[in-house]
Amino acid sequence: MSTQNGPRKVEAIFAATLDLLAEHGYEKLAIEAVAARSGVNKTTLYRWWPSKDALLAAALRESGLFALDVPDTGGLRGDLLAVATQIHRLLTSEHTAPVVTATLTAGPRRPELGEVSRSFFADRLAREEPIFDRAVTRGELRSGVDPVVVMDLLAGAIWFRLLLRGGEGGPKFLEEAVDTVLNGAA
Amino acid sequence: MSTQNGPRKVEAIFAATLDLLAEHGYEKLAIEAVAARSGVNKTTLYRWWPSKDALLAAALRESGLFALDVPDTGGLRGDLLAVATQIHRLLTSEHTAPVVTATLTAGPRRPELGEVSRSFFADRLAREEPIFDRAVTRGELRSGVDPVVVMDLLAGAIWFRLLLRGGEGGPKFLEEAVDTVLNGAA
Known part of the structure; x- marks a missing residue:
């Protein structure tokens, strides 16, 4: 699933990023751990995202975690x-x-x-x-x-x-x- | 100025803590740096405050930084x-x-x-x-x-x-x- 927007296994990378963030918090989130969990070489991650924040930003942007259902209750x-x-x-x-x-x-x-x-x-x-x-x-x-x-x-x-x-x-x-x-x- | 609530130079320690926080942010705030700036041995700091958060909490509690002037404008x-x-x-x-x-x-x-x-x-x-x-x-x-x-x-x-x-x-x-x-x- 190689695309212009990320490496192969991009979904697994984003999922690993958000899971690790939820499990250990921002401070302890490390690109090495994302690499290990998603089975991707860390140099690949660094090639696409130069920093932890850049990776996290991309993962959040693509995730549906924050979706808003716009209500229409009539009032x-x-x-x-x-x-x-x-x-x-x-x-x-x-x-x-x-x-x-x-x-x-x-x-x-x-x-x-x-x-x-x-x-x-x-x-x-x-x-x-x-x-x-x-x-x-x-x-x-x-x-x-x-x-x-x-x-x-x-x-x-x-x-x-x-x-x-x-x-x-x-x-x-x-x-x-x-x-x-x-x-x-x- | 040794008191029951802190070591000697407690004011210098708290000031160094808040200055370093403002300068470098929470992540980079280190007890070693507080020790160096306030001229206090770091083992003394650890004896009084077992963690960075404990020291920071004490410094904030004692500081007048967040003081609120309760207004009385008549309305x-x-x-x-x-x-x-x-x-x-x-x-x-x-x-x-x-x-x-x-x-x-x-x-x-x-x-x-x-x-x-x-x-x-x-x-x-x-x-x-x-x-x-x-x-x-x-x-x-x-x-x-x-x-x-x-x-x-x-x-x-x-x-x-x-x-x-x-x-x-x-x-x-x-x-x-x-x-x-x-x-x-x-």
Whole structure:
């Protein structure tokens, strides 16, 4: 399966990369270990991806791990609650949480991962747009409110509470967050 | 200046720890380098703090780097905008941003740092309480709205936008975030 986008066994390489990341965390992810697990020579890996971050960025881009099902429940509240529930799952499921936290919070010291993170969130925002377009059509979004700010507030609250504050983030919290964003605190 | 809470030169040790963190990032922070810069034997450091994370946690706890000035502008909107501006500064100032991002996003793999992070945010929340108490007295907070959720939304939006999405986060964004939280999107 040699292609212009990677060496033979590229799927096995990406799978090994993400599995090792989930198992051992970002610090301990090593190209040597990816080579061993995927049965590919490490010089081959280095030829295609000059660094661990470049390999990880490619693996994440190709993986369906972060896929978003854009909901259409017939109302803005239901749609936002469905999106919030997906974000919550992404941050708590044992399959995605280690990968998500290790990569999307990579920060400015790892430019290639930072780029993956930014393009991931830009893609999500683009796919969430129809939710807000429908809400505008239905008259559910107050004029002048920026959907991007709404998503920053909602997604931000979930990330912040679960990953930074270490707080409880069950269904009740998700409903409260959605209702506070929609109805306001004042 | 030998005390029960640390060896002699504890202030120099903590300062060296945070300076090295800001200069080189978490990965490259090494107890040996802290020892060299603070002029303390590394065995002394290991006697007091068994790991890099333990030393870092202590340094952060004692530092005034993350201090919060609790605003009292006379209104909830002004108070939230002042808090939002402080969070924004914490995440963008060259003195605090590297330390904040390296430590508060430490995640579940570094339990000692995770504990620092959680106690930091718990302390902030406790100090923000008077803002909401005054707002309730003034009738500015809708009944049933949880101040913790309001802070998760507002702080979360700023963290999420600046650190994860890599978006613009200037004064206009802070005002929009505060106004959307207060007035609602619907």
